[in-house]
Amino acid sequence: MIVDLNELAGQFARALLTVDAVYHTIRHPNEPFYEHTGDRLTPKAGFLFAIRGHTTFAFNGTSYEMSPGTVVHGGKQMELRIAPSADEFEFFLIHYTPNYKQLAAEAELPTDYMQTHFALEPGEHPKLIERLRQLHQASRTPGNLAAIRTKELFHGILHELFAYSRNRLHSESGSSIEQAIAYIQDHFMEPLTVGEMAARYGMEAKPFAYLFTKFVGISPIDYLIHHRMKRAEELLTTSRCTIGEIAVSVGYGDAHYFSRLYKKHTGLSPTEFRSLTR
Template structure:
C-alpha cells in the first residue's frame, strides 16, 4: 500500500483552486470489452464492487472494493473487469490550478490507496454524479463542496487503515528503542528506519503509544533510571550514561523535571527506607 504524506496533500487541496468534473459511474459486466484512452485531467477511480485492473501507462493496479487509484493527466489508461461478476466504479476528474514551478506535483502522480469499506462514500459519489449532471452555476459550487468532502473522507479512511496496518511496525520500533535506550535517537532517524516521513511517523507512533516518540524515549529512560537508582549501587553518572545521558547535569535536570526530585535525592531516600 502506498504511504502518502497527507499533510502535503491536504495543503495542496486547501491552498489551490480546482474545477471538478466530469463525474462518471461505470458498471462493467463480466464479458464487457475493456476500455483504453488517454486521460485529459487528474482523476480518482473508486471501486464499489467486483474486481478489475487499472493500468496507467505501464503501471497496473488491481481494483477491488475499498481501493482508490489516482491518475494524472496525459496518461494512457486501460481499464478492464477481471472477475466473474459485475465491476462497478466511479471516476472523479478534476483540474487543479497551480502556480508555475510548484514543487509538490502530487496532482501529477499516480498511486493506489486502500480505504476499506466505506458505504457512506458511495452515497456521496452518487450525490456528486447527480450534482454534476445538472450543470448550472449553483450545482458547480455544490460540486466543489462535495469534492472537498470526498477528499476528506478518503483521507480519514486511508489514514485510519494505515495506522492499523502499521501498528506492528510501531511496536517493533518501541522494542528497538528499549534494546538501544543508551543510544542517541531522533525523530528523523526513527522515521527513516521505518521508511516514513518524520511527521507521518510521529502521527502513527502517537496513535499506537499515546505519546510522541521523543517523549516516549525520555519517559522510558527516566523509568529505567529510577529502577537503577533504587536497586543498584551504581553512581548517578553511570546510571545516566546507561540510559542515554552522557552528561550527568542534563540527566539530573531531566530526571527532576519528570520525577520532581533529583537522582541524588531519590537515591538517598531509597537508602533510608
C-alpha cells in the first residue's frame, strides 16, 4: 500500500501509546519462526526493524521482503507467516498498544495505520540502530524513570523512522518530480491530466500524485492550476488580451469557467483584478 507519511506521522503524534515490549532477536538459518495463524493471530500492533539478514514476512497474505534498512508494521489480530531464512536474521520488534477509544473517535481517518500493515524504507542508519538498542535496554529496566525513558526513545525512533523514510523517498523520486514540474511549466496551456503526466515517467496516476504531493506540498492538479493563475495574472497586467483570449492561452476553453476558477483562487474576478492594475 502507499503510505502517506505526513498522515502517518500525524496519527502517531496524536495517539496515546503504550510500549508493551521490545525484543531483540537473532534467528539462525532455517530456524522456524513462531507464526500467527488461525485463532493465534498477532496479539499486539508492532514495528519490526530488520538489522541483518533476509527473510519474508507476510501479513494477511501480503508479503514483505525484509532486509537491513526495511521496517514493516503490522496491526493487532493479523495473520503472520514468516519464510525460513537461509542466513541469520537479526531484528528488533516493538509491540505497542494505542488508545483504541481515541482511535474510535477518529473513525473518519482515510487509513488507520495502527490497525493495518505496511512497509517503510528508511535505509540503514547506525543512529537508529543505537536508539533501538537503548530502547530495548530501557524497556527491560524497572522503575518509573525507565518507563519515561522508554516512551521518549520510542517517539524518537518513530520520528527518525518517518524522517529517514521521507528523505529517502524524496531523493529517489526528486528527479522525476522536478522533471514533471518543468513539464507543467512548459505545457500548462495544454489539457494535462495526472494520468498523462504519470505515464511520462513510467508511473501509475495514484503513486505519481502521492510522490508529487509529498515533494511539492500540493497535488499535481493544484500545482497546474496555481501556475495557470500566475500566468493569467501576468497577462491581465501586461497585455490587452480579452478575458476569453487569456483563458484559452492558459488552458481553459470556457471563459466563464476560467473566471470562476480565478476568483476562487485569488478572491477577485479577472475583470476586477485588471481594473486594480490599470
